[in-house]
Amino acid sequence: MRDKKMTGYHAASWNEPIIYELGNKGRRGSIIERIEEEVEAAVGDVVEHLPDKMRRKELPKLPELSEPEVVRHFIRLSQQNFGTDSGIIYIGTCTMKYNPKVNEALARSTKIADIHPSQDTETIQGVLEIMYRLKKWLCEISGMDEFSLQPRGGAHAVYTNANVMKAYHKSKGEIDQRNEIITTIVSHPCNAGSPAAAGFKVVTLYPDEETGYPDIEALKGIASKNTAGLMMTDPYDTGVFDPNIEEYVKIVHEVGGLVAIDQANANGILGILRIGDVGADLCHFNLHKSFSAPHGSCGPGSAPIGVKQELSKFLPIPLVEFDGSNYYLDYDRPDSIGKVAGFFGTVPCFLKAYAWIMSMGLEGLGETSEVAVINNNYLIKKLLKIRGVSLPWGKQHPFRLQEARFSLEKMKVDTGVGTDDVNRRIVDFGVQKAFTSHEPWIIPEPFTPEPPETTSKEDLDRFIEIVRQISREAYTDPEIVKMAPHNCSISKIDTSPSTDPKKWAMTWRTYLKKNKK
Numbered sequence: 001m002r003d004k005k006m007t008g009y010h011a012a013s014w015n016e017p018i019i020y021e022l023g024n025k026g027r028r029g030s031i032i033e034r035i036e037e038e039v040e041a042a043v044g045d046v047v048e049h050l051p052d053k054m055r056r057k058e059l060p061k062l063p064e065l066s067e068p069e070v071v072r073h074f075i076r077l078s079q080q081n082f083g084t085d086s087g088i089i090y091i092g093t094c095t096m097k098y099n100p101k102v103n104e105a106l107a108r109s110t111k112i113a114d115i116h117p118s119q120d121t122e123t124i125q126g127v128l129e130i131m132y133r134l135k136k137w138l139c140e141i142s143g144m145d146e147f148s149l150q151p152r153g154g155a156h157a158v159y160t161n162a163n164v165m166k167a168y169h170k171s172k173g174e175i176d177q178r179n180e181i182i183t184t185i186v187s188h189p190c191n192a193g194s195p196a197a198a199g200f201k202v203v204t205l206y207p208d209e210e211t212g213y214p215d216i217e218a219l220k221g222i223a224s225k226n227t228a229g230l231m232m233t234d235p236y237d238t239g240v241f242d243p244n245i246e247e248y249v250k251i252v253h254e255v256g257g258l259v260a261i262d263q264a265n266a267n268g269i270l271g272i273l274r275i276g277d278v279g280a281d282l283c284h285f286n287l288h289k290s291f292s293a294p295h296g297s298c299g300p301g302s303a304p305i306g307v308k309q310e311l312s313k314f315l316p317i318p319l320v321e322f323d324g325s326n327y328y329l330d331y332d333r334p335d336s337i338g339k340v341a342g343f344f345g346t347v348p349c350f351l352k353a354y355a356w357i358m359s360m361g362l363e364g365l366g367e368t369s370e371v372a373v374i375n376n377n378y379l380i381k382k383l384l385k386i387r388g389v390s391l392p393w394g395k396q397h398p399f400r401l402q403e404a405r406f407s408l409e410k411m412k413v414d415t416g417v418g419t420d421d422v423n424r425r426i427v428d429f430g431v432q433k434a435f436t437s438h439e440p441w442i443i444p445e446p447f448t449p450e451p452p453e454t455t456s457k458e459d460l461d462r463f464i465e466i467v468r469q470i471s472r473e474a475y476t477d478p479e480i481v482k483m484a485p486h487n488c489s490i491s492k493i494d495t496s497p498s499t500d501p502k503k504w505a506m507t508w509r510t511y512l513k514k515n516k517k
Contacts, residue, residue: 009087009430012079013489019073020508023065030067061509080489082432088459089432092403092448093188093237095267095289096432103292103355107348117343121328127347128327131320134354135304141365142263142283143276144306148315149345153301154264155190156340157284158231160316161260161305162198163337164282165229167314168258171335178228178257184214186240187233188262189439195231206442212393213242216251223251229258234275235265237448239376239400240393249279258282258311264303266290267452268373268402271366282307287346291353302349316340371453372402375460379451380404382464386471388414392443403450405443412445417474417481419445424492425473425484429466 035043047055065073083089089096106112115124135147151157162181169178181195184205192202203222205214219230230252235241242248249259260282261275267290275283287302288295295301307315317336318329329344360368377399383389388411391404412418451460473480483492498504505511 009428010487011082011489012076014076014080016073016076016080018508019063019065019070020061022069022073023063025064027064027066027069029065029070082427087430087432088455088463090449090451090463091432092405092450093265094295095265095286095402095450095452096295097267097292097452098454099292099294099352100356100359103352104294106355107351112347112351115347117347122326125327128320128329129322130354131345131347131350132322132327134350134357135320137354137357138285138304138306141270141274142285142306143274143280144283145276145309146312146315146319147304147306148319149302149304149350150316150339150341151284151303151305152341152346153288154188154262154284154286154303155194156301157286157303157305158188158190158194158260158262159198160337160340161282161284161307162195162200162229162231163340164305164307164311164314165195165258165260166198166200167335167337168311169228171314174256178226180224180226181228182219182222182230182232182252182257184232184236185440185442186212186236186238187231188237188264191231191233191262200228207393211396212236212238212240213244214248216244216247219248219251223255223257225255227252227255227257229260229281231260231262233262233265235268235401237265237403237405238393238397238443239268239402239404239448240397241269241401245280246278253279260284264289265402268369268376270369271362271364272369276306276308281311287349287353292356293349293352300346300349302346302353304345318344320344368453369402372451373400375451375453375455376400376402376404378457379449379460379464382460383449383467386464386468387411387475388417388471389467402452403448405446405448407443407445408447409444411471411474415474415478417478419447421478421481421484422447422467422470422474425470425481426466427485428487429469431463431466 084096084098112127115127121128131149135149138147139145148160151160166175169175179201180203181200182203182205183191183195184207186207192204196202205218205222207213208215230248234245245261252259258281259279261280263275263283264286266285270290282305284303284305285291287293287304288300293302305315313333313335314337315333316339317333318331319333321328321330357365380391380398380400383406384391384394388408390407390410391398392407408419408422449463451463470481485491502514505514
């Protein structure tokens with residue numbers, strides 16, 4: 001009888017050329033009819049109306065294919081791709097859950113897709129109403145007073161919050177003095193990188209070896225008149241929620257700093273804890289994680305930021321507001337840090353998040369988190385029975401929230417097989433690599449699977465059996481793992497960085513020039 005936990009997988013493998021290498025000269029997918037004589041007579045030669053500098057000197061060099069050839073090309077590429085509709089995805093700290101197809105249908109409706117952001121606001125009242133209601137719901141979910149929907153992703157949101165902090169301290173006449181941001185090493189790396197990009201000096205706290213938390217006395221020792229704020233992730237990327245957060249907030253507030261809590265890992269606390277209630281001044285959510293808009297290359301990203309009332313005047317313009325009869329975009333905000341992105345945000349993500357919250361309700365949001373936490377702790381219990389797998393701070397924190405950062409250090413020492421090897425081998429079983437989001441490597445050979453609430457027990461058991469199989473291979477025939485992947489369209493590749501600009505070709509035109517074709 002076939003083992004359902006180890007269902008065979010082999011990706012399609014097409015020797016598919018680049019689309020520019022396909023087709024034949026003169027081939028067309030469709031033929032556009034000539035313009036009617038009456039229209040031509042009335043309009044004249046359109047090209048003659050274009051300024052000379054805007055006219056092409058020659059026709060664009062586009063691929064020349066029939067419609068079936070185009071369809072086959074992209075179908076073949078899609079068969080070599082992988083996503084939640086293909087198999088299991090367990091990228092830790094990214095919450096890649098199932099995205100309801102009804103939400104996708106809504107976002108692709110012509111009522112949304114055909115709207116242009118430069119339209120008069122009177123003609124997009126429905127979209128603005130969705131945005132307005134969404135920001136109000138995010139306020140309620142987070143405990144914040146106001147939200148901007150503009151930032152396009154987590155790092156962008158943290159950068160925007162860093163600039164809000166900067167504007168706040170500038171308004172107090174303290175911007176030259178307050179030039180330090182405190183963060184923790186187990187937070188998302190952007191909690192250090194983004195404020196550094198905004199011009200702050202970053203001071204990093206490391207976890208205590210016994211508890212996995214930053215030491216309170218250490219924070220007291222570095223918090224000073226130079227502290228602009230604390231920017232950290234809670235729950236951490238280790239899956240641990242830091243219960244000292246209220247004490248951290250108190251320490252930073254006492255020296256005049258602000259506290260921004262990265263809520264990209266909120267999938268385990270939705271409807272259960274509001275970060276604003278523990279004293280945070282700023283936060284952000286990732287709609288493309290916790291709120292079920294697709295994550296990754298087909299996202300796109302969206303990471304609204306929330307602030308307490310005192311900071312709302314510094315938020316990016318425009319904010320969506322309602323005057324009792326009309327929704328409008330408020331640009332009249334003299335203290336704003338200005339625009340941080342084009343137009344007013346990623347509308348498809350807003351609609352998907354809006355639809356998801358509407359369908360879940362407050363009770364459903366809480367259940368989402370409860371099931372995600374149950375799934376994760378079931379996975380912890382089972383994976384820790386597998387040879388070579390351990391859980392740092394496991395005795396202090398055997399219970400984790402939406403993820404857990406395991407270590408394969410023992411497997412690496414015993415067999416030479418480490419995280420990177422397992423990462424490649426796991427793809428051979430039809431599972432997206434689970435361990436990409438664990439920088440920096442303060443935990444040796446880390447891997448961080450994250451099963452969201454939409455993962456079934458059957459899929460959990462299948463993942464567990466796959467890791468067990470890879471462990472057996474590592475301890476009996478490690479070359480199988482080290483030479484992986486075997487069942488994918490692309491075999492093991494050289495991941496070393498290319499430092500030779502002569503080899504770089506970012507476009508097909510550049511490739512042709514460098515290869516003199």
